[in-house]
Amino acid sequence: MPQQTGRMTHKGNSADKPLMLGESTGVAGTPRSSLRPPLIIAKVIVEAINKKREGNAENYRSVIEHLNTPNMKPIILKGWIQGLDLCVSHLSAEDDILVGATLKLPWVDKEGDLVEAYITYLRSLVTAHTYYLRSILQSLVREFLDASRPTPAYLNVHTAIMELVSLVPDSLSCLVDELRRSIPFKTKPVAIQEVYVRNALYIITYCPALCEAILRLLFNHLISIDVEVPKEPEEEDVQFELDGLQPVSDVMVNTPSSPCLCAHYSKGSLMHNEMADKMADKMADKMDVLMSVMQEFVLFICFHDGILNEERTDELFKIILKVFDCEVITTHSTSYVQFLLFWMSSFHKSLSFQFVDHLWNKFSSLQTPTVFRQAAAGYIASYIARAKFLCVRIAKHLIESMMCWIHSYLDALSPGSARPEPRLHAPFYSLCQAVFYVFAFRSKALLESVDGFDFLRKLNFERVVTCPLNPLKFCLSTVTEVFADLMNQHELVFCYTILDQNRRLALPSPAQGSGSQPVVNVLDCFFPFDPYCLKISHRIIEPLYQEWEEEVGAKSVNEEKECAVSLQSCDQASLPTGYSGMSPSPGHSYS
Numbered sequence: 247m248p249q250q251t252g253r254m255t256h257k258g259n260s261a262d263k264p265l266m267l268g269e270s271t272g273v274a275g276t277p278r279s280s281l282r283p284p285l286i287i288a289k290v291i292v293e294a295i296n297k298k299r300e301g302n303a304e305n306y307r308s309v310i311e312h313l314n315t316p317n318m319k320p321i322i323l324k325g326w327i328q329g330l331d332l333c334v335s336h337l338s339a340e341d342d343i344l345v346g347a348t349l350k351l352p353w354v355d356k357e358g359d360l361v362e363a364y365i366t367y368l369r370s371l372v373t374a375h376t377y378y379l380r381s382i383l384q385s386l387v388r389e390f391l392d393a394s395r396p397t398p399a400y401l402n403v404h405t406a407i408m409e410l411v412s413l414v415p416d417s418l419s420c421l422v423d424e425l426r427r428s429i430p431f432k433t434k435p436v437a438i439q440e441v442y443v444r445n446a447l448y449i450i451t452y453c454p455a456l457c458e459a460i461l462r463l464l465f466n467h468l469i470s471i472d473v474e475v476p477k478e479p480e481e482e483d484v485q486f487e488l489d490g491l492q493p494v495s496d497v498m499v500n501t502p503s504s505p506c507l508c509a510h511y512s513k514g515s516l517m518h519n520e521m522a523d524k525m526a527d528k529m530a531d532k533m534d535v536l537m538s539v540m541q542e543f544v545l546f547i548c549f550h551d552g553i554l555n556e557e558r559t560d561e562l563f564k565i566i567l568k569v570f571d572c573e574v575i576t577t578h579s580t581s582y583v584q585f586l587l588f589w590m591s592s593f594h595k596s597l598s599f600q601f602v603d604h605l606w607n608k609f610s611s612l613q614t615p616t617v618f619r620q621a622a623a624g625y626i627a628s629y630i631a632r633a634k635f636l637c638v639r640i641a642k643h644l645i646e647s648m649m650c651w652i653h654s655y656l657d658a659l660s661p662g663s664a665r666p667e668p669r670l671h672a673p674f675y676s677l678c679q680a681v682f683y684v685f686a687f688r689s690k691a692l693l694e695s696v697d698g699f700d701f702l703r704k705l706n707f708e709r710v711v712t713c714p715l716n717p718l719k720f721c722l723s724t725v726t727e728v729f730a731d732l733m734n735q736h737e738l739v740f741c742y743t744i745l746d747q748n749r750r751l752a753l754p755s756p757a758q759g760s761g762s763q764p765v766v767n768v769l770d771c772f773f774p775f776d777p778y779c780l781k782i783s784h785r786i787i788e789p790l791y792q793e794w795e796e797e798v799g800a801k802s803v804n805e806e807k808e809c810a811v812s813l814q815s816c817d818q819a820s821l822p823t824g825y826s827g828m829s830p831s832p833g834h835s836y837s
Contacts, residue, residue: 287329292336295344306344313347323351324360331367334374345371345378349385355399365406372410380420382410387424390445393437393508400445400507408452421449422459429463432471436532443467443536444507447543458565465573465583468536472580474529506542530780533582537783540586554593563590563597567604575608575621584625584774585787592635592790602626602644609673610651620676627680628773631687634792638695641688648681649705656713664714671715678710678717682729683773687792689732699736708739719748 294305313326330348337345353364372379389395389403411417425446430438443464450457548559566587574584591598608614609622626648630641655674668675685692692698711718711733718726718741730741778787 283325284328284332287326288332291329292333295333295336295341299340310344310347313344313351318352320356320360323353323356324363327351327353327360327363327367331363331370334367334370337371337375339375339377342378342381345381349381354389354402355395356402357398361402361405365402365409368406369409369413372414376414379410379414379417380424383407383417383420383424384428387421387428390442391428391430391438393435393441395441395508397507400441400448404445404448404452404507407449411453418453418456421453422456422463425449425460426463429467432467432474432529432532436528436535439471439532440535440539441508443539444543447539448507450543451547457562458568461565461569462573464540465569468533468540468583469573469577469580471529471533471536472583473577475533475581476527476530477579477581534780534782537582537585537780541589541783541786544586544590548590548593556594559590559593559597563587563600566590567601571608575618575625578621579772580774581776582778582780582783585778585783588629588633588775589787589790592633598633598636598640602629605629606644606647609677616672619673623673623676623680624772625774627683628775630684631773632775632792634790638688638691641684642692642695642701645681645684645688645692646701646705648677649710652677652681652710653706656709656715659714666714666716666719668720674715675717675720679721679725681710682717682721682725686725686728686732687794689736690795693736702736702738707733711739711741711744716744716748718744719751 290305291309294309297303298306318326327348348367351364353361368382372382386403386407389400407421411421428442430442432439446460446464450460544562547562548555570584570587574580587601591601605622605626609619609626611619614622626644630636630644652674655671663670692702695701718730726741726745730745733739733741775791777793778784778791
């Protein structure tokens with residue numbers, strides 16, 4: 247047999263003759279055979295596979311090289327794809343290199359019949375050889391890491407995923423695994439982050455069974471970026487311009503009926519000018535864009551033509567609450583990701599009740615670890631204080647419930663445990679601080695409400711602040727100072743004497759022994775709904791958010807301002823001892 251290079255033999259009705267890839271397959275010209283090109287290509291591939299199994303892999307390698315040819319014309323590419331579809335039954339697990347080459351074919355940005363032919367090939371391949379399912383899903387998911395494509399290209403990928411999921415139901419778990427493996431590292435450019443998150447979220451629209459798994463994956467990714475964002479806002483961002491922003495209602499009404507799957511915020515748009523909206527810090531910019539994408543997804547799911555779909559909203563909110571328990575509340579000092587729940591709970595009063603009730607159950611359950619009970623108390627306090635949409639009547643009910651728990655706790659104290667011990671009574675001190683914090687923000691509204699003064703007197707703050715556990719001693723000084731000033735101003739309780747006594751007492755730190763250095767306050771924990779300093783995603787949060795409003799009381803105006811600034815920042819610089827057992831996000835350091 248004559249030596250062949252790049253040739254394959256085609257057995258026709260006459261004697262054997264050499265078959266050039268460039269001649270008889272339509273690769274370089276018109277086929278000589280009367281057979282359709284896909285059939286010819288299929289025969290070439292089958293022959294190459296058979297010869298490889300006999301020990302001659304030359305033609306097999308030629309096929310793979312041709313599949314790797316760059317800039318192949320669409321009509322030629324389509325012929326190869328159809329030819330591959332005709333011979334999938336001849337493939338085996340040993341042909342993973344050939345199959346891998348087919349999975350790298352440039353099909354996603356093509357149109358019409360070529361895309362349909364490729365998806366048909368994938369269906370045939372999975373039907374005949376399910377062990378290639380993971381490789382196929384991997385190749386499809388990795389298309390989400392290319393931020394240069396338009397939305398139709400990503401829709402082609404989703405069409406292929408939908409076909410595979412409907413064909414092999416067990417593919418759902420494989421799909422989540424590949425999404426997890428392919429998630430871009432937090433240092434990758436913002437455009438890649440945006441495209442990946444957009445497309446991962448879009449999978450939920452046709453695979454609702456994966457909603458919780460995908461949201462857990464994305465929340466974990468958001469947290470890994472969130473904890474890297476500087477806690478102090480950038481100087482130029484402190485007073486960023488809010489004029490001309492769309493009201494929340496308009497944003498909801500203008501929600502697109504079909505999702506955008508390409509890079510949108512990261513490349514600028516008509517609504518969000520790139521130079522005006524870009525954050526100076528790279529991690530803050532990524533967090534801003536990704537929070538905007540998450541907001542867009544929530545609006546897409548929950549609203550239709552500006553009208554809230556309560557059933558779908560409630561279902562999504564319950565899932566996000568589960569994710570919150572697993573990923574968010576277990577991570578210390580996140581700044582932004584939790585605002586998705588804050589914002590969603592404003593859609594309907596039932597969601598607000600649901601959120602607070604969930605937090606309260608977590609705090610009051612003795613089965614909940616202490617650090618998470620403390621975190622829940624912080625969330626309750628910050629939510630009541632900052633949620634402008636939470637009416638005073640509900641706020642009063644929540645404050646009353648918290649004070650009832652505090653008084654019940656004091657009633658149940660045994661003589662041996664009635665001593666100021668932060669580790670023994672950590673939930674008690676956390677809830678006291680929560681009440682003090684809420685009162686600092688809501689005192690004006692509470693006093694102006696019906697029977698407001700009588701309501702506050704009935705809460706019996708005096709018993710709490712003068713009890714043997716001495717809660718003012720272990721709460722944040724910025725909180726207790728404002729609380730004491732307001733209590734004195736309204737003649738409810740006089741706290742200054744207790745505060746002065748506490749200042750004179752030195753608390754030995756377990757880590758420092760009996761030295762005289764100051765102790766790290768066990769309640770020096772963060773309030774999760776502190777000011778939101780991201781530029782784009784802030785626009786939906788801002789109308790719902792209660793800023794600090796100082797009251798001029800017994801202290802001087804300068805002292806009031808110092809307390810206001812301290813409350814605004816919530817003194818997040820130091821690590822709370824009580825949170826040392828929390829599981830950090832990837833890459834997060836407590837140092």
